[in-house]
Amino acid sequence: MATTNNIANTGSGPIVPEVVIQRLPRYVRVLTQFADSGEKVISSEQLGTRLQMTPAQIRKDLSYFGRFGKQGRGYDIAMLEGQLRTILGLDRTWNAAVVGMGRLGRAVVSYPGFAPEGFNILAAFDASDDIVGQTISGLQVRSISELKTSVQNLDIKIGIVTVPIEHAQEVIDALVDAGIRSILNYAPLSPQVPKGVTVRGIDPVLSLQSMTYYIR
Amino acid sequence: MATTNNIANTGSGPIVPEVVIQRLPRYVRVLTQFADSGEKVISSEQLGTRLQMTPAQIRKDLSYFGRFGKQGRGYDIAMLEGQLRTILGLDRTWNAAVVGMGRLGRAVVSYPGFAPEGFNILAAFDASDDIVGQTISGLQVRSISELKTSVQNLDIKIGIVTVPIEHAQEVIDALVDAGIRSILNYAPLSPQVPKGVTVRGIDPVLSLQSMTYYIR
DNA sequence: TGGTGTGAAACATTTCACAGCT
DNA sequence: AGCTGTGAAATGTTTCACACCA
Known part of the structure; x- marks a missing residue:
């Protein structure tokens, strides 16, 4: 529904589209599920399959905030979840x-x-x-x-x-x-x-x- | 959340973006409110004020489905509401x-x-x-x-x-x-x-x- | 006069494709 | 060998601006 603005200014960082911010909680949710099932590393491909989106979109979304992955391996699940929670302000109540x-x-x-x-x-x-x-x-x-x-x-x-x-x-x-x-x-x-x-x-x-x- | 497709094929008509379809029910809701308060005609400007969007976007959205307005006057509220309800399949239970x-x-x-x-x-x-x-x-x-x-x-x-x-x-x-x-x-x-x-x-x-x- | 309908322009988002790192 | 990060291209969406009409 109505939102103030469709762009998010991270303060000092780059400008992040609102639609990207809205996808972040879904990434967090899937990462939590993978972590709970004992996985350690995940690729943008696996994340994309679970969320029905393209791997490229996930990589692009994450690139607004930093470089979280390792080439040839993928993302450390616990680390990425933590980073995204911090970005979203979910590291507090x-x-x-x-x-x-x-x-x-x-x-x-x-x-x-x-x-x-x-x-x-x-x-x-x-x-x-x-x-x-x-x-x-x-x-x-x-x-x-x-x-x-x-x-x-x-x-x-x-x-x-x-x-x-x-x-x-x-x-x-x-x-x-x-x-x-x-x-x-x-x-x-x-x-x-x-x-x-x-x-x-x-x-x-x-x-x-x-x-x-x-x-x- | 997940949707099959981001485009809607009206069958024989033009291709309508999914995001437009999702805005249509909000137009219907506002039209119903205006109709209830006794208004007969509404402009894209008035609709836009109520929904916090630009008049141009509303006119463009409606233009996917037909030419419902009258130049110099605006839209007949009851007619437009009816048309949109039919388009959305809300003319039945x-x-x-x-x-x-x-x-x-x-x-x-x-x-x-x-x-x-x-x-x-x-x-x-x-x-x-x-x-x-x-x-x-x-x-x-x-x-x-x-x-x-x-x-x-x-x-x-x-x-x-x-x-x-x-x-x-x-x-x-x-x-x-x-x-x-x-x-x-x-x-x-x-x-x-x-x-x-x-x-x-x-x-x-x-x-x-x-x-x-x-x-x- | 006043407001629609709409091509064209501007802008935003997604996807591609590949260099580069591990 | 495999998968990220990312400019550039492609695609999608919104806004502009104005011809046209009641």
Whole structure:
């Protein structure tokens, strides 16, 4: 969905296309799987087979960040995984807050897939007095009026939006106002955000609606 | 995530880039919103503002399919929405099956956003004897061994995969074997599928992992 | 006047192909 | 011998800019 910019400036390094950044986590995932199965070295060809992409594209993508391989051998799996995790900022944990504790928000806070990857949901917010104060999956639901202070006190860097569409834009505005620059948006809407804020949308209906084109 | 092909052949018409197809549902969504608020006509400029894209891109995208606008006026909202829905195959309903009735599968079958868009989940499958036979959100859970016959009997065209990662590839293989060509995959894996099968992945962790790059 | 439709230009991304390293 | 890293070519996508039309 909407992203600020399609180019990533590494600060001092080269300019990296956004689409390359989005592929990096998939490389990390495959490398982790290979490492778990005891492999030590992997070629761009093997990586490409697993990810259904060309070896050349993988080599080119990696070349934006350094020279990680050894000619004639391939890449050291553990080393490459570590490098990519560092590049992506996955060598640390990140605190997140979920806004909207209806059905979807509850599913998100109880999803066991975030914590093992270093994404810790530390706070849950809702606008409804009926829900504020409840404890859900170990989180005491807070009022949205506390958003800004909580984000600061808990060092929250990621906002996860699970409110109904009619409140999504205002919640996103509030997250941005609270200093959040990374938002995972489950509401079926293309939000407006200022430059410098990244939003990724999770929207299964949109995915279905483009697939039907190919089977109609 | 993995898609078969990045080009769409409309049959007799021109070749349409895959990326254009993926934008069409977003146009439909905005058009629906404008129509609901009583508007009759919309310009590519207005559409572009809402979707954070350039008017030229919208006009170019639409031009792959026909000449829908009127110079000096813009697009008739209801007409354009209808045309795009027809192009995408959204002028009918689609039957879907969910495979994997754990936490995630239950969330998916009880998600109220699919049916209003014409996606009807008609069957639920699981491998576990403890779950088969249970009724969840009005669906009697079936054994995976019945997958192929149910897909045929119920005219199911879309498979939704919500099994744990270790069974995802085999479930996808079974769906393909049952004749399914459109798969919505919630498992954190890049599946292997034959040409002609489209898979879209829903993977919030991957989304988070690429956003951290920009805030690290 | 105002906004579409569209070739052509600009730009971005992928693929090729091969020198060079281990 | 085998596989990386990478300029250059090929391909794909977006933007420009303007003729044309209601």
